[in-house]
Structures are given as structure tokens and as C-alpha cells.
Amino acid sequence: MNTSRRSFLATAGGTAAFTALSASRVRGANDTIRIGSIGLGGRGMGSADWFSKIKGVEITHLCDADSSTLDRAKKKYPNAKASQDLRKVIEDKDVDAVIVSTCNHWHVLASVWACQAGKDVYVEKPISHNIWEGRKLVEAARKYNRIVQGGTQQRSDDLQTEIKAFLDEGTIGKIKYARLNRFGMRGSIGKRDKPLVPPKTVDYNLWLGPAKDEPIYRDKFHYDWHWDWNAGNGELGNWGPHILDDCRNVVFRDRVKLPKRVISGGGRFLWDDAGTTPNTQFYYIETDEVPVVMAVHNLPRKAGQRADDIYMRRKTNGFLVIECEGGYYTGGRGGGAAYDADGKKIKGFNGDGGGKHAENFIKAVRSRNRAEQNAEIEEIHYSSAWCHLGNISYRLGAEYEREKAEAAIKGFQPWNDMLGDFHAHLDANGIDPAKADIKLGAALDIDAEKETFVGGGATPEALALLRREYREGFAVPENV
Numbered sequence: 432m433n434t435s436r437r438s439f440l441a442t443a444g445g446t447a448a449f450t451a452l453s454a455s456r457v458r459g460a461n462d463t464i465r466i467g468s469i470g471l472g473g474r475g476m477g478s479a480d481w482f483s484k485i486k487g488v489e490i491t492h493l494c495d496a497d498s499s500t501l502d503r504a505k506k507k508y509p510n511a512k513a514s515q516d517l518r519k520v521i522e523d524k525d526v527d528a529v530i531v532s533t534c535n536h537w538h539v540l541a542s543v544w545a546c547q548a549g550k551d552v553y554v555e556k557p558i559s560h561n562i563w564e565g566r567k568l569v570e571a572a573r574k575y576n577r578i579v580q581g582g583t584q585q586r587s588d589d590l591q592t593e594i595k596a597f598l599d600e601g602t603i604g605k606i607k608y609a610r611l612n613r614f615g616m617r618g619s620i621g622k623r624d625k626p627l628v629p630p631k632t633v634d635y636n637l638w639l640g641p642a643k644d645e646p647i648y649r650d651k652f653h654y655d656w657h658w659d660w661n662a663g664n665g666e667l668g669n670w671g672p673h674i675l676d677d678c679r680n681v682v683f684r685d686r687v688k689l690p691k692r693v694i695s696g697g698g699r700f701l702w703d704d705a706g707t708t709p710n711t712q713f714y715y716i717e718t719d720e721v722p723v724v725m726a727v728h729n730l731p732r733k734a735g736q737r738a739d740d741i742y743m744r745r746k747t748n749g750f751l752v753i754e755c756e757g758g759y760y761t762g763g764r765g766g767g768a769a770y771d772a773d774g775k776k777i778k779g780f781n782g783d784g785g786g787k788h789a790e791n792f793i794k795a796v797r798s799r800n801r802a803e804q805n806a807e808i809e810e811i812h813y814s815s816a817w818c819h820l821g822n823i824s825y826r827l828g829a830e831y832e833r834e835k836a837e838a839a840i841k842g843f844q845p846w847n848d849m850l851g852d853f854h855a856h857l858d859a860n861g862i863d864p865a866k867a868d869i870k871l872g873a874a875l876d877i878d879a880e881k882e883t884f885v886g887g888g889a890t891p892e893a894l895a896l897l898r899r900e901y902r903e904g905f906a907v908p909e910n911v
């Protein structure tokens with residue numbers, strides 16, 4: 432038994448901690464970087480493949496709480512050591528870095544443990560399940576001097592640099608505001624009468640980790656945890672981390688850490704399933720610079736149609752729309768275009784969706800230079816926090832009235848437009864707003880330095896949602 436194993440076991444009953452034993456091995460340009468891949472579902476397998484193609488990188492360790500998933504991964508990487516227990520991977524001195532592609536509720540704890548054990552970390556978006564723990568991960572990265580990268584890969588797409596350069600040229604004038612849209616269909620996750628029994632192949636204690644042990648009523652065990660606050664963060668915490676991160680990078684150049692004020696609302700309509708997160712959401716974000724509005728529409732464009740909604744004002748999916756004084760940019764992953772005030776296309780943009788992001792991480796792992804990272808953990812902590820803030824507002828929601836919602840942000844037409852789109856989306860799906868359970872969330876003022884709420888919105892309920900209660904043995908430590 433090596434010392435790090437002993438140190439973990441010594442504290443296993445309470446909050447686990449690793450000592451930084453294998454920390455700071457200096458890797459030469461030709462040294463192999465040995466990766467432990469934790470969480471091997473859809474994304475984890477994709478990332479393992481991605482990293483394994485980088486010269487000098489090897490997937491040496493595999494981990495998934497589900498042994499059947501692990502068995503599938505072993506077929507692809509027969510020489511890798513495999514374990515259902517992430518602690519075994521994290522404490523192994525032969526691991527240099529881990530990829531964390533588990534469900535969201537595990538991201539921070541797994542990453543903090545890895546930092547404590549001296550590993551570098553590539554952690555999927557959202558990098559946290561709540562704001563408080565996101566900050567703890569930043570603290571761990573600093574304390575143990577680790578390279579920690581967030582999985583918002585578009586940061587490594589030259590497209591973002593090109594859009595910034597184009598905006599700086601001033602051809603379409605100053606930025607007025609950003610409108611973001613996640614328009615993509617999803618469906619019901621079912622609603623069982625009796626709780627779901629987790630598959631026999633899953634080590635449920637390890638899968639649950641920091642989350643509450645409560646019955647699950649959805650039909651499918653994997654993936655649909657996204658739509659349950661206990662493990663996931665809804666669509667705003669699923670696609671939001673990409674889109675809001677693009678916005679923070681392209682529109683604000685990371686100058687704006689946290690918003691000043693947020694308000695969100697919406698609901699989970701039509702499906703009558705076990706999901707608790709909204710499938711339709713509107714979100715206003717006030718900053719020290721320009722405002723941002725974001726809409727989530729998971730229902731079809733029209734009842735009975737198999738098509739995503741469309742952002743009618745710009746006749747696109749409108750992932751990232753940057754409205755300027757003399758035109759606008761609209762685009763998504765992999766490309767976009769800029770238009771003048773008359774709607775004439777001025778310039779097209781193409782990207783690769785962020786294919787070089789893994790390489791960017793490995794480069795920094797070798798150089799130990801945080802400044803080389805395109806998605807250093809602190810920035811992606813902020814972007815993840817932008818999602819969490821919207822969700823907190825939504826979860827504190829009271830009964831919705833359109834006039835009240837309109838009055839919440841006075842004199843800002845894009846907010847009214849977004850509410851109009853929300854009503855049109857309901858209408859297109861045959862939902863009567865007078866009969867639907869629509870929520871208008873709390874307006875929350877934020878102290879960006881302290882990462883907390885201030886003023887009348889800083890109620891005990893709001894403050895409680897900045898963090899969570901952790902299951903015994905799986906608490907993110909106060910002191911990393």
C-alpha cells in the first residue's frame with residue numbers, strides 16, 4: 432500500500448483528502464503523459480479517444496462506477512488498468528492527469544481529490560454543480576499548483592479569436608447586448624410508479640457520491656440525471672456552460688467575472704415526467720458592461736413537428752447572437768456570419784468546434800504554464816456560475832404573470848422580445864399560459880467578489896442554493 436492510499440483511508444469516514452505525493456513531476460517534452468479517464472459514458476469515451484490521439488499521451492487508467500461501461504471501455508483500451516473506484520485511479524502514482532467526465536455532481540469532488548493527489552485535471556462543463564464548490568476547485572488548483580482545464584472546447588477554436596477581431600474592427604459598431612438561445616428538442620424521461628432500481632452493474636454508493644440518496648423515478652438511469660437537480664443542472668447547466676462561456680469570452684473578453692443581477696423563469700411543460708429542471712426557460716443577466724438574455728426551448732418548433740425552434744428575429748438557431756449598433760453576428764459551434772443593419776451578410780466565419788482543446792491542456796501540463804491554457808479553471812468556474820445563477824433564480828420562482836415579468840426589467844426591449852418568444856413557444860405547442868405552471872424567478876443581486884447574493888434577494892433560501900448538502904464521506908472540503 433503506498434502512502435497516498437494510506438492517507439486516503441485514514442480519512443475515508445469523513446471528508447477524504449489526498450496528500451500531494453506524486454505532485455509536480457516535471458515532464459519533459461518527450462515524456463508520456465499518463466491519463467486516467469474517470470466517467471466513460473458518451474462524453475468520457477469521446478474524450479478518451481480524443482486525448483489518446485495526441486502524440487505522447489496514453490490512456491493508462493479507466494474508471495466508471497458502472498462495470499458494464501467499464502468493460503466496454505476495456506475492449507478499446509486493453510492495456511489500461513481499470514477500476515470502478517475513482518479513488519484508486521486518483522491515488523495511483525502512475526497517473527499524471529485525469530479527465531473527469533462523470534455526472535455534474537461529481538465534477539468538483541473528483542477534481543479536488545485529484546489536485547490533492549498531485550494530478551492535473553481536465554474537467555467537463557459545467558465544472559461544478561454549484562457556485563461554492565466551483566470556487567473550492569479553483570482554490571485547490573492554486574494550492575496544489577495544478578493545471579486544471581474546463582471542458583468548454585470552443586475556447587480553443589480560432590473562430591472565437593476571429594469574431595473578437597471582427598468586432599474590434601468596428602464594422603458593425605459597438606455591442607448593444609447579446610441574445611443567446613439553446614433551441615433543441617428533448618423529450619419526456621418517464622415517470623415511474625415505483626423507484627428505479629439502479630442497474631446491478633453500478634456501484635451506486637460511488638455513483639451517488641456527493642448527491643442525496645433519494646428515490647429516482649425516471650426510466651433511464653444514465654444520462655437523464657441531467658434533468659434532476661440532485662445530479663444535474665438542467666439544460667441551462669448543460670448547454671448553458673458552452674453558450675454562456677462563448678459569450679463571456681467573445682463579448683466580455685473575460686472582463687466580467689459574475690453578473691450584477693439576474694432573473695430567470697419558465698417551467699417544465701407538457702411532459703409530466705420525473706424531471707425537475709425546466710424545459711423552457713428565460714434568463715436575464717445584467718453586467719457592468721452590456722446585458723445578456725438567454726432562452727432555452729426544449730419543445731418542438733410546433734406541436735407534432737420534429738424540428739427545433741427557430742429564433743425568428745434572426746431566422747437562425749441563434750446560439751450566440753451579438754447585437755451591435757450597425758448590425759449583428761449570429762453563429763454557433765463551428766461557424767457563423769455577420770450581417771449589416773439591413774440584414775446583408777458581410778462576412779462568414781468557420782471554426783472546428785474546438786478540436787485543439789485537449790492538446791492545449793496537454794501543452795500546459797508539460798510547460799506548467801497556466802497562462803497557456805485556453806480554459807483555465809477560474810474562467811470556466813465563472814461561466815459555470817452564470818448557469819447556476821439563472822437556475823437559482825428559477826428555483827426560487829413564484830407564480831408568473833406576464834405584466835409582472837415585463838416590469839421586472841423595465842425599458843429593455845430584448846427582455847420583452849424574449850418573453851414574447853416564450854409565449855409564442857408555448858402557444859405553438861398548444862400550452863395555455865393561464866393553465867400552465869409557469870414560474871417567475873427571484874431577482875438576485877450579486878456581490879461578484881464574494882460570490883454571494885446581497886440586498887433583498889439574499890434570503891436564506893437563495894443563499895442555501897449557492898451550495899449543497901453533501902452525503903457523508905463525499906463532502907467537498909471547506910478547506911481544500
Ligand SMILES: NC(=O)c1ccc[n+]([C@@H]2O[C@H](COP(=O)([O-])OP(=O)(O)OC[C@H]3O[C@@H](n4cnc5c(N)ncnc54)[C@H](O)[C@@H]3O)[C@@H](O)[C@H]2O)c1
Pocket residue numbers: 469470471472473474475494495496497500515516517532533534535537555556557582583584637638639640653654655669
Ligand atoms: N464538452 C462537451 O461537449 C460535452 C458533451 C457531452 C457531455 N459533456 C459533459 O460530460 C459529462 C458526462 O456526460 P455524458 O453525456 O457522458 O453522461 P453519461 O451519463 O452518459 O456518463 C456519465 C458516466 O459517469 C459515470 N460515473 C458516475 N459517477 C462516477 C464515479 N463516481 N466514478 C466513475 N464514473 C462515474 C457513469 O456511470 C456514466 O457512465 C457531463 O458533465 C456533461 O455535461 C460535455
